[in-house]
Amino acid sequence: MKVVVFCKSVPDTETRVRLKDNRLDKSEIKYILNPYDEFAVEEAVRMKEAGKVDEVVAVSMGPERAREALRSALAIGADRAILIKDDALDGSDTYVTAKVLVKALEKDGVEYGMLLFGQQAIDGDTWHVPGQVAEMLGLPQAGSIIKLEVDPDAGKAVANRLVEGGEEVHEMALPCVVTCRKGLNEPRYPSLPNIMKAKRKPVQDYSLADLGLSPEEVGRAGSFTEVLSYSLPPKKEAGRKVEGEPEEVVQELVKFLKDEIKVL
Amino acid sequence: MSVWVIADQRKGTLRKPALETLSEGRRLADQLGTSMEAVIAGHNVEGLCNEIASYGAEKVYLIDHEILANYNPPAYARAVGDLIKDKQPQIVLMGGTMTGRDLMPRIAARVGAGLAPDCIKLEIVDGKLKAIRPAIAGKVRVEIGYKSDIQMAILRPNVFERLEPDTSKTANIEKVPFEPSDLDTKQRLVEFVSKETGRPELTEAEIIVSGGRGMKAPENFALVEELADLLGAAVGASRAAVDAGWRPQSDQVGQTGKTVSPNLYIAVGISGAIQHLAGMSSSKFIVAINKDPDAPIFNVADFGVVGDLFKVVPLLTEEIKKIKAQEG
Ligand SMILES: Cc1cc2nc3c(=O)[nH]c(=O)nc-3n(C[C@H](O)[C@H](O)[C@H](O)COP(=O)(O)OP(=O)(O)OC[C@H]3O[C@@H](n4cnc5c(N)ncnc54)[C@H](O)[C@@H]3O)c2cc1C
Ligand SMILES: Nc1ncnc2c1ncn2[C@@H]1O[C@H](COP(=O)(O)O)[C@@H](O)[C@H]1O
Numbered sequence: 001m002k003v004v005v006f007c008k009s010v011p012d013t014e015t016r017v018r019l020k021d022n023r024l025d026k027s028e029i030k031y032i033l034n035p036y037d038e039f040a041v042e043e044a045v046r047m048k049e050a051g052k053v054d055e056v057v058a059v060s061m062g063p064e065r066a067r068e069a070l071r072s073a074l075a076i077g078a079d080r081a082i083l084i085k086d087d088a089l090d091g092s093d094t095y096v097t098a099k100v101l102v103k104a105l106e107k108d109g110v111e112y113g114m115l116l117f118g119q120q121a122i123d124g125d126t127w128h129v130p131g132q133v134a135e136m137l138g139l140p141q142a143g144s145i146i147k148l149e150v151d152p153d154a155g156k157a158v159a160n161r162l163v164e165g166g167e168e169v170h171e172m173a174l175p176c177v178v179t180c181r182k183g184l185n186e187p188r189y190p191s192l193p194n195i196m197k198a199k200r201k202p203v204q205d206y207s208l209a210d211l212g213l214s215p216e217e218v219g220r221a222g223s224f225t226e227v228l229s230y231s232l233p234p235k236k237e238a239g240r241k242v243e244g245e246p247e248e249v250v251q252e253l254v255k256f257l258k259d260e261i262k263v264l
Numbered sequence: 265m266s267v268w269v270i271a272d273q274r275k276g277t278l279r280k281p282a283l284e285t286l287s288e289g290r291r292l293a294d295q296l297g298t299s300m301e302a303v304i305a306g307h308n309v310e311g312l313c314n315e316i317a318s319y320g321a322e323k324v325y326l327i328d329h330e331i332l333a334n335y336n337p338p339a340y341a342r343a344v345g346d347l348i349k350d351k352q353p354q355i356v357l358m359g360g361t362m363t364g365r366d367l368m369p370r371i372a373a374r375v376g377a378g379l380a381p382d383c384i385k386l387e388i389v390d391g392k393l394k395a396i397r398p399a400i401a402g403k404v405r406v407e408i409g410y411k412s413d414i415q416m417a418i419l420r421p422n423v424f425e426r427l428e429p430d431t432s433k434t435a436n437i438e439k440v441p442f443e444p445s446d447l448d449t450k451q452r453l454v455e456f457v458s459k460e461t462g463r464p465e466l467t468e469a470e471i472i473v474s475g476g477r478g479m480k481a482p483e484n485f486a487l488v489e490e491l492a493d494l495l496g497a498a499v500g501a502s503r504a505a506v507d508a509g510w511r512p513q514s515d516q517v518g519q520t521g522k523t524v525s526p527n528l529y530i531a532v533g534i535s536g537a538i539q540h541l542a543g544m545s546s547s548k549f550i551v552a553i554n555k556d557p558d559a560p561i562f563n564v565a566d567f568g569v570v571g572d573l574f575k576v577v578p579l580l581t582e583e584i585k586k587i588k589a590q591e592g
Binding site for chain 2: 011013014015016017019024035036093094095098122123124125126127128129130131132133134135136138139140141142143144146158160161162163164165166167168169170171172173176181182183223224225226227228229230231232233236238239240241242243244246247249250251253254256257258261263264
C-alpha cells in the first residue's frame with residue numbers, strides 16, 4: 001500500500017507577528033514543517049517500518065520555502081515528494097488548496113491506500129483542508145486521531161478520535177483520510193545521515209499548467225473567502241500582581257474572585 | 265435566504281455550543297430581517313426539536329436515519345449538504361465542537377461555499393456575512409469576507425452569548441428523507457470509549473484550573489482537582505505536565521492541545537510559554553499562581569499571585585470552602 005502525507009510550511013511557533021500595510025510582514029519569519037504534519041509523517045513512516053506500507057509520498061502546495069518542509073518530511077523517512085508551486089496560487093483559500101491537492105494526486109497517479117494530514121496548520125488554524133479533500137474524493141475520514149491501526153490486506157483501518165468526554169472509534173474501508181494530532185505518536189528527530197539522504201530523494205515540481213488549472217480557478221480569484229484585514233488582538237491591560245504572606249495574598253485573591261469578577 | 269444552524273447533538277442531547285450558535289443565528293436573522301431555521305441529523309432525535317425551537321428556530325429540518333445515530337462524516341455531510349444545496353440558505357452556522365470542526369469543511373466542499381472556522385464575532389455588512397477570528401495561534405485577528413452566495417461559519421465555543429430559551433414555543437418540523445449511499449456504509453463508529461471525569465468539558469467550561477510543571481508530581485494534582493471541584497471547574501494542564509505523563513492528552517491546553525475561552529482561567533505552576541498562551545489567552549479573566557515574579561504568564565494575568573503554589577492553593581481552597589459554607 002502507498003500513502004500520501006500532506007505537509008505545509010508554516011511560521012515557527014515562537015514567531016512574533018508584525019503587520020505591514022494591513023498585511024502580514026513575512027520578512028523576518030522563520031518557517032518550519034507544520035508540527036501537526038510531523039505526527040502524520042511519523043505515523044506514515046512507522047507504517048512503512050512495520051511493513052504495511054511500501055511508499056510514503058509527501059505533498060506540499062506553497063512557495064519555494066515549502067521545499068524545506070518537504071525535506072524535513074523526507075528526513076523523517078518519506079520516500080519522495082511533490083511540490084506544487086505557482087505565483088498564481090498566492091491567496092488561495094482552503095477550498096482552492098484542497099482542489100489543487102486533489103489535482104496533484106490525479107496528475108501523479110499514485111494509488112494511495114490512505115491520505116494523512118495534520119489536524120490543523122498552525123498558521124491559518126482552520127482544520128479545513130483534510131475534510132474538503134475527503135469530500136472531493138468521496139472518502140471516509142477520521143479527524144483528530146490519537147490511535148491508528150491499519151490492515152491493508154483486509155482493506156480497513158480503525159482510528160480513535162479524541163473528542164469531548166472520550167474517544168470515538170471509527171472503522172473505515174481503505175482508501176481513507178485521517179488527520180493526526182499530538183498523542184498519536186512521538187515524532188523522531190531525524191539523524192544526520194537521514195538528513196543528508198533526504199537531499200538526494202526525488203522532489204517533483206508541478207506548476208498550475210502541469211495540473212491543467214488556470215489562474216482564474218485558484219488564488220484570490222478562485223477562492224470563496226478572502227482575508228479582508230489583519231489586526232493585532234486587543235492588548236490586555238496589565239493586571240495586578242501581589243506578593244507577600246500567603247494568608248494575605250489569598251485574602252486579596254478571594255476578594256478579586258468574589259467582588260470583582262463574581263465567580264464566588 | 266434564511267440563516268441556518270446545524271444543531272449538534274450527541275446521544276440525544278443538544279451540545280452547549282449548539283445553543284450558543286442558535287442564539288447567534290437568531291441575532292443575525294433579526295438583523296437581516298429573515299428567518300432562522302435549524303437542521304438536526306441523527307436517529308430518534310425528534311424530541312430535541314422543541315428545545316431547538318425554544319432558541320428561536322422558526323423551522324426545524326429533521327433528518328432521521330439509523331446510519332446517522334452516531335457521527336458518520338460522509339453520511340452527515342451528504343444529508344445536510346444536499347439539503348443546503350436544495351434550499352439555498354444564505355448563512356449556515358455550526359458550533360465548534362469536535363463534530364462541527366470535522367463536519368463543516370466536508371459540507372462546505374460539497375456545497376461549494378466559503379467557510380470561516382473558530383469565529384469569535386460575526387457581523388452583517390452590506391447584507392453579507394463578515395467573520396472575525398484569531399489566527400496564527402491568536403497572534404493576529406483576521407476579518408474574513410465571502411464571495412460565495414452561501415456563507416458558512418464555525419463558532420468558537422463559550423464565546424457567543426446564549427439566549428434565554430422560550431419554552432412556550434413548539435417546533436415546526438419538516439422531515440427530510442434520507443437513504444444511505446455506498447460511501448456512507450464505508451465508515452462506522454464502532455465504539456465510544458468514555459473518559460468522563462464528572463467535570464465539565466474543557467472547551468465548554470466556565471472556569472478552568474490548570475496545572476503545569478510547577479506541580480512537581482502527578483499526585484499533587486489533587487490540589488488542582490479539589491479547587492476545581494469546589495468551583496465546578498474543568499481541570500487543564502500545560503504540555504509539560506502532559507508530556508511528563510502526569511495528565512492525559514485530553515487535558516492539554518495550548519497550540520498542540522485545546523483552545524479554551526472560559527470566564528476564568530486559573531494557571532497554577534505554569535510559566536506561560538507562547539504555545540500555552542495560544543490556547544488560553546482569550547479567557548475573560550486569568551489568574552496566575554507562580555513563584556517566579558518574572559514568569560510570562562503574569563503579562564496576561566488579571567490577577568497574579570507571586571508565591572509557592574503548595575502554600576497558596578490549599579489556603580485558597582480553605583477560604584472558598586468557608587465562603588461556600590456560609591452561603592449554605
Ligand atoms: C510546537 C510546540 C507546541 C507546543 N504546544 C504546547 C501546548 O499546546 N500547550 C502547552 O502548554 N505548551 C506547549 N508547548 C510547550 C511550551 O513551549 C512550554 O514548554 C510549556 O508550556 C511549559 O509548561 P509549564 O509552564 O508547565 O512548565 P515550565 O515552563 O517549566 O513552568 C513551570 C512554572 O512553574 C513555576 N513553579 C515551579 N514550582 C512552583 C511552586 N512551588 N509554586 C509556584 N510556582 C511554581 C515556575 O516558576 C515556572 O514558571 C509547545 C511547544 C512547541 C515547540
Ligand atoms: N498548502 C498545503 N500543502 C499541503 N498540505 C496542506 C496545505 N494546507 C493544508 N494542508 C494539510 O491540511 C492540514 C490542515 O490544514 P488547515 O486546513 O489549513 O488547518 C495540514 O496539517 C496539512 O496536512
